[in-house]
Amino acid sequence: MKKIFIDAFKCAGCKYCELSCSFYHEGKFNPKLSRIRIFKEDEYGIDNPILCSLCSYCPCINICPTNAFYRNEKGFMEINIEKCIKCYKCIESCFFGAVFLHIEKNIPIVCNLCNGDPQCVKKCPTKAIVFLEPNEFAKKKNYEYSRIVYQDFLNKHGIKIKSD
Amino acid sequence: MKYYGYAGKILRINLTKRDFSIKNLEKDLMINFLGGRGFNSKRLFDEIPPKIDPLSPENKLIFSTGPLVGTMFPTASRFNVSAKSPQTNILGDSNAGGHFASEMKYAGYDQIILEGRSKEPIYLYINDDSIEFLDAKHLWGKDVYECDRIIKKDLGDKSIQTVIIGPAAENGVKFAGIFANLMRAAARTGMGTVMASKNLKAIAIKGSKSIEVANPKKFEKIIEEIEEEIYNHPQYWPRRKMGTTRILLPVNAMGFLPTRHFTSTVFEFAENVSGEKLAEEYNIKVRGCFSCILPCSRFYIIKEGKYAGLYGEGPEYEPLSSFTARVGNGNLQVALKAIDMVNKLGLDAITTAECISWAMECYEKGWLKKNDVDGLDLTWGNEEAILKLIEKISKREGFGDILADGVKKAAEKLGIGKEIAMHVKGLEIIQADPRGAKGYGLGYVVASRGADHLRSEPFMELSDDPKKGEKLFGIPEATIRLEYKGKGKLVSYCEDWCAIVDSLEVCKNVAENMEILPFDKAAEVIEAATGLKLNGNDVRKIGERIINIERAFLIREGIRKEHDTLPKRFLEEPIPSGVSKGSIFELEKMLNEYYEEREWSKKTGIPYREKLKELNLENVIEQFEKIGIEME
Ligand code: SF4
Ligand code: SF4
Ligand code: SF4
Numbered sequence: 001m002k003k004i005f006i007d008a009f010k011c012a013g014c015k016y017c018e019l020s021c022s023f024y025h026e027g028k029f030n031p032k033l034s035r036i037r038i039f040k041e042d043e044y045g046i047d048n049p050i051l052c053s054l055c056s057y058c059p060c061i062n063i064c065p066t067n068a069f070y071r072n073e074k075g076f077m078e079i080n081i082e083k084c085i086k087c088y089k090c091i092e093s094c095f096f097g098a099v100f101l102h103i104e105k106n107i108p109i110v111c112n113l114c115n116g117d118p119q120c121v122k123k124c125p126t127k128a129i130v131f132l133e134p135n136e137f138a139k140k141k142n143y144e145y146s147r148i149v150y151q152d153f154l155n156k157h158g159i160k161i162k163s164d
Numbered sequence: 165m166k167y168y169g170y171a172g173k174i175l176r177i178n179l180t181k182r183d184f185s186i187k188n189l190e191k192d193l194m195i196n197f198l199g200g201r202g203f204n205s206k207r208l209f210d211e212i213p214p215k216i217d218p219l220s221p222e223n224k225l226i227f228s229t230g231p232l233v234g235t236m237f238p239t240a241s242r243f244n245v246s247a248k249s250p251q252t253n254i255l256g257d258s259n260a261g262g263h264f265a266s267e268m269k270y271a272g273y274d275q276i277i278l279e280g281r282s283k284e285p286i287y288l289y290i291n292d293d294s295i296e297f298l299d300a301k302h303l304w305g306k307d308v309y310e311c312d313r314i315i316k317k318d319l320g321d322k323s324i325q326t327v328i329i330g331p332a333a334e335n336g337v338k339f340a341g342i343f344a345n346l347m348r349a350a351a352r353t354g355m356g357t358v359m360a361s362k363n364l365k366a367i368a369i370k371g372s373k374s375i376e377v378a379n380p381k382k383f384e385k386i387i388e389e390i391e392e393e394i395y396n397h398p399q400y401w402p403r404r405k406m407g408t409t410r411i412l413l414p415v416n417a418m419g420f421l422p423t424r425h426f427t428s429t430v431f432e433f434a435e436n437v438s439g440e441k442l443a444e445e446y447n448i449k450v451r452g453c454f455s456c457i458l459p460c461s462r463f464y465i466i467k468e469g470k471y472a473g474l475y476g477e478g479p480e481y482e483p484l485s486s487f488t489a490r491v492g493n494g495n496l497q498v499a500l501k502a503i504d505m506v507n508k509l510g511l512d513a514i515t516t517a518e519c520i521s522w523a524m525e526c527y528e529k530g531w532l533k534k535n536d537v538d539g540l541d542l543t544w545g546n547e548e549a550i551l552k553l554i555e556k557i558s559k560r561e562g563f564g565d566i567l568a569d570g571v572k573k574a575a576e577k578l579g580i581g582k583e584i585a586m587h588v589k590g591l592e593i594i595q596a597d598p599r600g601a602k603g604y605g606l607g608y609v610v611a612s613r614g615a616d617h618l619r620s621e622p623f624m625e626l627s628d629d630p631k632k633g634e635k636l637f638g639i640p641e642a643t644i645r646l647e648y649k650g651k652g653k654l655v656s657y658c659e660d661w662c663a664i665v666d667s668l669e670v671c672k673n674v675a676e677n678m679e680i681l682p683f684d685k686a687a688e689v690i691e692a693a694t695g696l697k698l699n700g701n702d703v704r705k706i707g708e709r710i711i712n713i714e715r716a717f718l719i720r721e722g723i724r725k726e727h728d729t730l731p732k733r734f735l736e737e738p739i740p741s742g743v744s745k746g747s748i749f750e751l752e753k754m755l756n757e758y759y760e761e762r763e764w765s766k767k768t769g770i771p772y773r774e775k776l777k778e779l780n781l782e783n784v785i786e787q788f789e790k791i792g793i794e795m796e
Contacts, residue, residue, distance in 0.1 A: 009449060010450070012450045012451050012452035012456070012459030012461075013451055013452060013459075014452040014453065014454065014455060014456045014457065014459050015263075015454055015455060016236065016238075016455055016456070016457055019235070019236040019455055020236060022374075023236060023380075023384075026374070027376075027380060028374040028375065028376045028377075029234055029235045029236060029374060029375045029376070029377075030270065030372075030373070030374035030375070031266075031270075032270070032372050033374065039322075039323075040263075040323075041322065042312075042345045042346045042347075042477070043309060043312075043313070043346060044475075045448075045449050045451055045463035045475075045477065047451065103372045104372075104374075123457075125452075125456075125457040125458070125459060126450060126459065
């Protein structure tokens with residue numbers, strides 16, 4: 001199953017993803033209504049996107065006492081707001097802190113991959129987030145890593161790798 | 165009334181009394197002045213009486229954002245901060261990007277007005293409708309980075325946005341800036357100095373509100389068009405890779421890179437200090453402002469040598485070029501160190517470098533001797549001298565105390581080098597020789613905050629493409645950089661445009677330099693975002709109105725035609741070498757054309773009464789009449 005993978009070092013911290021997520025799901029602009037969040041520290045140039053990883057063992061689902069948290073027929077995360085008792089155990093249980101609080105409704109929100117058509121991925125200017133099969137992502141990384149391995153060797157022979 | 169695009173509220177804080185009020189944004193202000201810089205200039209004209217002392221509690225420090233900030237409009241991330249300037253004694257105003265402006269919108273404010281003066285050092289914590297006045301004794305004296313770290317620790321939240329002043333501001337340096345996201349500097353005209361005079365070290369802000377637009381479908385469509393234009397623009401990748409530093413080599417090649425304090429316009433070490441060099445050898449990561457799809461900021465690290473371990477963001481063309489060519493320094497690492505110091509201490513990089521390079525030229529000419537300058541050796545490019553002087557300026561120590569008032573006052577105080585003090589109206593000239601880019605030069609002459617490119621930024625003249633000038637102004641020379649003809653039209657057009665860009669608070673690189681947001685397009689976006697129905701002409705009129713109210717502020721402070729000029733070197737000495745060799749600045753011809761275009765008096769530089777009327781600036785006419793300023 002395709003997932004959103006993160007290449008944190010590519011992220012510019014522009015929050016364009018947060019804006020597109022909030023606009024798509026809420027019809028207005030507010031990073032604090034987004035299902036993806038960028039965590040930043042300017043001094044160190046840190047810009048780190050966090051969103052649901054669609055684990056196969058999902059602590060968030062397992063811990064939810066009312067079964068409000070579930071995966072729909074397509075395998076995407078959903079939260080049934082009617083059933084949610086606002087115990088926020090899902091927020092507590094997620095390893096990555098990828099369940100956020102909807103700042104207006106005080107309910108948990110989590111990425112549902114826009115039901116298969118992730119808006120944030122489409123809008124990201126740096127490709128720091130990509131929507132791929134795990135194997136495809138691994139291959140992308142493999143090529144990047146291979147360049148790193150070869151960098152010094154090629155430099156020594158005067159060959160410069162052109163950036164893509 | 166429900167606001168679209170705008171946050172809809174104005175926050176007014178009295179620092180003397182430690183109280184505040186929150187009022188609805190005035191409809192008048194929206195329609196006539198649009199946002200950001202427009203809001204600030206109007207507010208200053210209305211609320212700052214003429215001739216006040218900029219460092220007195222009477223001065224007001226005003227932050228504004230624009231109607232697109234907080235939305236997904238690409239690059240709408242900026243704010244303007246304005247006050248009467250302690251450096252120039254006229255309109256003070258500066259603009260920065262990053263993530264502060266959007267947070268201010270989410271907290272609910274289009275404008276924040278700071279009045280009075282706190283007795284004790286404080287900082288403000290604005291969290292939606294809650295405004296706290298917090299003790300800042302432990303922050304006083306701290307550099308920008310340290311201060312940011314402590315505030316975030318004290319408030320227990322790293323996601324808070326801040327604007328901060330450094331020790332230079334506290335020490336009364338007249339050209340201290342205000343810093344957002346540590347190194348996004350609103351540095352020109354001494355706005356940090358005003359903030360320090362109010363005993364205000366920082367503003368921390370956090371917001372949870374949403375911004376809605378009037379026509380979401382239309383807005384989305386416009387954004388898609390704009391995205392496509394930006395991504396397909398030929399400047400996209402060079403800007404992504406190098407930001408504005410990409411222009412250092414071309415400016416050098418075109419022969420107008422101010423070198424050794426404008427004694428030359430070609431720098432022999434340009435390659436070593438270029439944007440390319442920086443990108444290839446030092447940059448490790450890209451960073452961007454809020455809602456920007458052309459993230460052009462870069463994170464660098466120095467891995468080897470004396471400054472190994474130094475890292476940070478940027479720099480941009482101006483500081484890079486200032487601390488290399490202008491001061492005659494060919495060592496990129498020294499420049500990075502200088503810029504890091506300037507950021508942390510909270511100084512304006514352009515002005516600081518002008519002061520240092522001016523002193524260097526005086527030293528070369530023998531007007532300043534070693535014992536005049538605390539024993540420093542002010543030979544061009546001397547690392548120790550550059551770094552020591554930055555520190556001394558920030559502390560107002562020894563010779564640094566003289567430079568800390570800016571180059572104009574330093575020259576007056578010492579009685580030397582007045583004709584080579586490179587400023588207009590007290591604000592130091594940027595890194596582009598006006599003789600080699602005459603539209604830029606005219607921009608310095610007439611800009612409402614003193615010598616500055618960002619009021620007009622006639623980037624299109626660098627294309628040297630006569631077709632452009634022909635099409636826009638009916639004058640092919642207008643877009644040829646070494647010609648003087650048509651520059652009045654070019655500059656007034658670009659000034660109106662920049663006023664709109666600054667009022668929408670989008671990025672000038674993208675909106676104006678890359679020509680993504682012309683007046684017609686701006687009108688469309690404004691309507692989709694705010695519901696205000698305007699066409700391209702109406703939008704340009706707003707730009708013109710902003711330029712005129714700023715001019716009125718200057719006129720009221722005593723500025724006239726004779727102040728619209730450049731230092732003698734540019735008017736009398738042709739460029740000595742390089743491809744722009746022989747070029748000189750034809751002031752009178754260009755200025756006359758500009759006044760004609762503006763409908764300002766060629767005798768005095770005061771706007772015609774009819775012009776002010778046409779722009780609905782009746783209150784300016786009233787004011788002028790009251791204090792006896794004669795309009796033609
Ligand atoms: S919310 Fe957290 S725990 Fe649950 S599936 Fe997503 S990443 Fe895993
Ligand atoms: S995939 Fe959709 S829901 Fe998930 S973070 Fe991206 S925009 Fe939001
Ligand atoms: S849009 Fe992409 S680059 Fe921008 S913050 Fe999100 S993940 Fe990072």
